[in-house]
Amino acid sequence: MLDMLVVGGGINGTGIARDAAGRGLEVALCEQHDLASHTSSASSKLIHGGLRYLEHRQFGMVRKSLKERDVLLRIAPHLVQPLPFVLPHEPHLRPAWLIGLGLWLYDHLGGRSSPLPRSRSLRLSNHPLGAPLHDGLRRGFTYTDAQAPDARLVVANAIDAAERGARIWTRTRCEQAWREADGWSVDLRDPDGSQRSVRTRMLVNATGPWAPGFVDDISLTRRVPLRLVQGSHIVVPALYAHDHAYLLQQPDGRIVFAIPFEDHYTLIGTTDVDFDGDPGAARVDDAQRDYLCAAANRSFRQQTSPRDIVWEFSGVRALLDDADAEASTVSRDYRLELDAEGAPLLNVLGGKLTTYRRLAEEAVDLLARHGGNAAPAWTATGALLPGAERGTPAQGAAWLATQWPWLPPALGARWARTYGARAALILGQADSMDALGTHFGADLYEAEVRYLCAHEWVRQADDVLWRRTRLGLALDAAQQDRLARWLDTHAPTGRRAVGSP
Known part of the structure; x- marks a missing residue:
């Protein structure tokens, strides 16, 4: 019998599986699709406190998020990178003193030990950071948060969980669960369509926007109080050439980010629209495209339109229910609801990318009291995520160049910021570019795809192109089709993978 079965392969589910496995629990995780298939790959890619939530007096959530931002900068330096922001001042929307006060609070809420620089004001009219903006934007502020490739x-959390003994079952749907005297009996449907049953002492519902339906499926009457909000993003050719992001105030009171993305593009987002339907079917619609383009065009000299969009994505966030709030102001905090009337069921409600580690720690602490496991929390005290051993992307790229001097610098840099030290598993004993095998296009080679199949649960082309990497922006349709056909032949078809029995 398992100690814990986690249902849901997003950031919260994999974080909980990692934490529990590191405390010696026998853990499995099942995900009905690929890891990070939905909400956890559709974020703004930011690790941040949420400056705008100060305006809604959510000081506790912002403080917690800022502290977690600094933890993630420490334990995943290859993935989590500082990102400087420019906040142009628009006097008719918010007075300068209010923005200055908010930034002062933002600097101090996380504590004095943050490695990131403090905020400051600047004159945009004669500063390079003001050059991409309309002339009317003369004053602004800068501050620093962080960003990460969300998927x-x-x-990385799934890999660490598996290497600590967890079983990770992707494309495996939880069909039904029954509470029994000493645990749960759970029916799973494997990728080949076959059904099997597992038994577990504790069950974790980390299904995000599917959480209410999951509770319905296992025939519990307890209501899961969530509000579903759709957030959409668009990617357009770069609107400017420097490395800062912009936080753009909008006339409706919302803010929109414009973020440098994959060297040649700008990511613009997000929308906040109440959603009703299948979370897996969320798509960007014309109204959201128009809103995001208009938001950017209000501030930038270079204008953009829906015709310029090279990629778009949309996800559904499961937020704590507050029917009286606007969708954009609903708290991004989380709540853990433990149903201990018999075998424990933990419902994970809400949350955001930044606070996943803290959520996971609290979840396992809560369940451990019912499971008799007294192992202490461990993930905040220097336990690096896989790949972090060689430090930042710049440090990782320098190490790769020393060990494999024939590797093109651009490829080494991409691998360093994508895999960190685990790039060594791609290279193995390779001594030339020819040894990397089939070239699929851009800088994607067979050795990388083989690594992804063997160690990162890749089965389909989209897993590679849009979640493990962003090479869908670089490979044309014919090249993507060639990759898909290769995976049809070479990718594993069963449930066996890292951490599986």
Whole structure:
């Protein structure tokens, strides 16, 4: 019998599986699709406190998020990178004193030990950071948060969970669960369509926007209080050439980010629209495209339109229910609801990318009191995520160049910021570019795809192109099709993978 079965392979589910496995629990995780298939790969890619939530007096959540931002900078330096922001001042929307006060609070809420620089004001009219903006934007502020490839953060947690003994079952759907005297009996449907049963002492519902339906499926009457909000993003050719992001105030009171993305693009987002339907079917619609383009065009000299969009994505966030609030102001905090009337069921409600580690720690602490496991929390005290051993992307790229001097610098840099030290598993004994095998296009080679199949649960082309990497922006349709056909032949088809029995 398992100690714990986690249902849901997003950031919260993989974080809980990692934490529990590190405390010696026998853990399995099942995910009905690929890891990070939905909400956890559809974020703004930010690790941040949430400056705008100070305006809604959510000081506790912002403080917790800022502290977690600094933890993630420490334990995943290859993935979590500082990101400086510019906040142009628009006097008719918010007075300068209010923005200055908010930034002062933001600097101090996380504590004095943050490695990131403090905020400051600047004159945009004669500063390079003001050059991409309309002339009317003369004053602004800068502050620093962090960013991370969201899906890669999910995968890193899954890898660490598996290497600590957890079983990770992707494309495995939890069909039904029954509470019994000493645990849960759970029916799972494997990728090949076959059904099997597992038994577990504790069950964790980390299904995000599917959480209410999951509770319905296992025939519990307890209501899961969530509000579903759709957030959409668009990617357009770069609107400016420097490395800062912009936080753009909007006339409706919302803010929109414009973020440098994959060297040649700008990521613009997000929307906040109440959602009703299948979370897996969320798509960007014309109204959201128009809103995001208009939001950018209000501030930038270079104008953009829906015709310029090279990629778009949309996800559904499961937020704590507050029917009286606007969708954009609903708290991004989380709540853990433990149903201990018999075998424990933990419902994970709400949350955001930044606070996943803290959520996971609290979840396992809560369940441990019912499971008799007294092992202490461990994930905040220097336990690096896989790949972090060689430090930042710049440090990782320098190490790769020393060990494999024939590797093109651009490829080494991409691998360093994608895999960190685990790039060594791709290279193995390779001594030339020819040894990397089939070239699929851009800088994607067979050796990388083989690594992803063997160690990162990749089965389909989209797993590679949009979640493990962002090479869908670089490979054309014919090249993507060639990759898909290769995976049809070479990718594993069963449930056996890292950490599986």
